[in-house]
Each structure stands twice: as C-alpha cells, then as structure tokens.
Amino acid sequence: MTFDNARGLPTPGRPSSTSPDVSATPSVVQSLRRHAEGAVPFSVEFSPPRDEAGEQRLWRAVRTFERMHPAFVSMTYGAGGSTRERTVRVTGELALQTTLLPVGHLTAVGHSVAELRSIVGAYADSGISNILVLRGDPPGDPLGEWHKHPEGVEYAEELVRIVRDLGDFHVGVASFPQGHHRSLDLDHDTAHLAAKLRAGAEYSITQMFFDVDDYLRLRDRIVALDPAEGAKPIIPELMPITSLRTVERAEQLCGRPLPERVVERLHRAAGSGPEEDRAAVRAAGIEIATEMGERLIAEGAPCLHFITLNFAKATSEVLANLGYGVTAAPISA
Numbered sequence: 001m002t003f004d005n006a007r008g009l010p011t012p013g014r015p016s017s018t019s020p021d022v023s024a025t026p027s028v029v030q031s032l033r034r035h036a037e038g039a040v041p042f043s044v045e046f047s048p049p050r051d052e053a054g055e056q057r058l059w060r061a062v063r064t065f066e067r068m069h070p071a072f073v074s075m076t077y078g079a080g081g082s083t084r085e086r087t088v089r090v091t092g093e094l095a096l097q098t099t100l101l102p103v104g105h106l107t108a109v110g111h112s113v114a115e116l117r118s119i120v121g122a123y124a125d126s127g128i129s130n131i132l133v134l135r136g137d138p139p140g141d142p143l144g145e146w147h148k149h150p151e152g153v154e155y156a157e158e159l160v161r162i163v164r165d166l167g168d169f170h171v172g173v174a175s176f177p178q179g180h181h182r183s184l185d186l187d188h189d190t191a192h193l194a195a196k197l198r199a200g201a202e203y204s205i206t207q208m209f210f211d212v213d214d215y216l217r218l219r220d221r222i223v224a225l226d227p228a229e230g231a232k233p234i235i236p237e238l239m240p241i242t243s244l245r246t247v248e249r250a251e252q253l254c255g256r257p258l259p260e261r262v263v264e265r266l267h268r269a270a271g272s273g274p275e276e277d278r279a280a281v282r283a284a285g286i287e288i289a290t291e292m293g294e295r296l297i298a299e300g301a302p303c304l305h306f307i308t309l310n311f312a313k314a315t316s317e318v319l320a321n322l323g324y325g326v327t328a329a330p331i332s333a
C-alpha cells in the first residue's frame, strides 16, 4: 500500500487487487461452523501496537492464543495516521506468519471512498478476505459530532456495499446490545443493524456489554424484525476487567456507564483501604467475565469474542474457567 506522507493515508485509486483467494481462507461464518463441532468457539480482538515493546507484547499474546485455536482474531482500526497503516500491516502478518484467521477492521473516518477502496485492496493484497466494516467515531471525542468525509460515506451500511462490490470479501458489522449511543431508540437501532446485514454483512460482533439480558434482547429484536437476517450470527464481545482503571476504559468503549451492580462488585473487591486491592479486583473481573461466558454459552451464543488489549493472561484465565483447552506452555503476557 502506498501512503500519502502528509496524512499517513493510503493514496486514492483502484486497489491493485480486489479478489482475495477466498478458497484459501475461510470466512468467519465458515470458521465458526467448523469450530462449533467441538464446543462454542472463541475469538479475540487485538489492536495495532504503538511501538517496539507493544509489538512484542502483541506477538506474545498472538502466539499464546494461537495454541488455543480461536475461530478468528480481529485487529482494530485506529483513529488516524500511522496506526491505520499498522493495522493493515500487522493483520497481513497474522495471515502470513500464523495459523490464525485474521479479520481486519475498517472505518470510514477521514477517508474518501477512493481511499477506502485502496485500503480494501491492501487487505486483499495481504490475503485478508474477512473485514469488519464500521463507520468509526469522530477522532478525539468518540461522543462528539460526526462529520463524514466530503467524498466519503455517512453510514457503515454504504461501506458494506462498497466492500462487497469490490470482490469476494466476507463482511462483518457492529451491533449494539444497548443500542448505539446515537440511535433514536432501540427499534431504529435494530432496523439499522438489519439494513447492514441485508447490504451483505454475514455476521455482527456486539459492542462490549455487562448484562447478558441486553444481548438476548438484541437477538430477540433482530429475529422479530427480520427472521432471515436475525439468523446470522451475533457474536457477543466480552472484556475481563482487571483493575478499576479498566472500568473507565470499558465505559469509554461501551459509550455508557457499566451496570451499577457490576461496578459495586468491583469496588467491594477493591476494599476501603487507601490502595486498591488489585488482585481482588482482577479476580472479581475474571469471575464476572466467566459468569457471563457461562450464561452466553447456555443461551446458544455462536462464539465468545474477547477484547484483549493485546494481553493474553486474563482472557486465558476466563477461557480456562470455561473449560477451553489451554496448552501447557507458559503464558507470559
């Protein structure tokens, strides 16, 4: 991929290749089916590393999860500049250097349609045929005013069509158990999700949540609105809380406060001393994620998708609690 030096963006133009060899790489949905023959599969989300230390941490986590055979791994797309270039590069490295099935995220923020096509071409050139298509949030303040690029797209639905028109890409989209923070209400939110699925998305991954009932209600809403689209997998996203600081991070990612009973449980674990009892908070966070995983599996979730922040240890502990095969190899991240 060539980049415009001033903005770190791919230069506009037709992608050099738009037809990834889909026979060589399965789609996420095919991988879910294959993995589900044993048990409910799991998957993990990584972020592009910022520096050399971050790159090493990412690869330690990658190798740890590789031994546990996730159905797929996804790589987030940054707010701008060089992290975006890294997303495409590292996702390509995952395809080339591991046995994992990588999914590259793509957002519409700050990109013209020509640039978006060019990035999709770069994914294709790296052998990536699975793309999670998102609108993205305004850079700086995720809750701020959204402005589309003058030559870009307004909604993720349009980007789904663009990616599908470019070749045999397998597209996933975002879904929101509590509704997206900009949606008028849950009915509008569900209708927009159905439109993205109808435009050609094969599955959705939810925003992180802490009340399983919200996930189940989303599933019921989409099935009631459109049984065909509602039959597509809705993959729940979980994040084990490991410190009170992670609560803030989780709230940023959710765009809303965590349920009071979850926050109270974590604060109770933290104790009333001057220092947070970090081990107890971490244990409570792992317990919460484990309980959610148990219920989601019992309710027939198609997969459990974990935000890892490029650390393997907490997610591995949750997976071990849920009975997933963790290898004997030491977990170092």
Ligand SMILES: Cc1cc2nc3c(=O)[nH]c(=O)nc-3n(C[C@H](O)[C@H](O)[C@H](O)COP(=O)(O)OP(=O)(O)OC[C@H]3O[C@@H](n4cnc5c(N)ncnc54)[C@H](O)[C@@H]3O)c2cc1C
Pocket (backbone or CB within 6 Å): 075, 076, 077, 078, 079, 105, 106, 107, 133, 134, 135, 136, 137, 154, 155, 156, 157, 174, 175, 180, 181, 182, 183, 184, 188, 189, 192, 196, 205, 206, 207, 208, 237
């Ligand atoms: C699993 C997951 C992964 C994510 N990964 C990233 C990432 O890598 N990088 C990143 O920057 N962000 C990421 N995000 C955040 C995401 O980009 C934001 O939540 C963003 O605000 C919404 O994206 P979307 O694709 O759902 O947008 P859209 O589907 O376009 O929806 C945006 C808003 O518009 C409404 N809407 C949609 N269509 C219409 C219509 N036709 N008319 C009127 N209103 C409409 C929707 O209801 C919603 O309120 C991720 C979110 C999730 C859940």
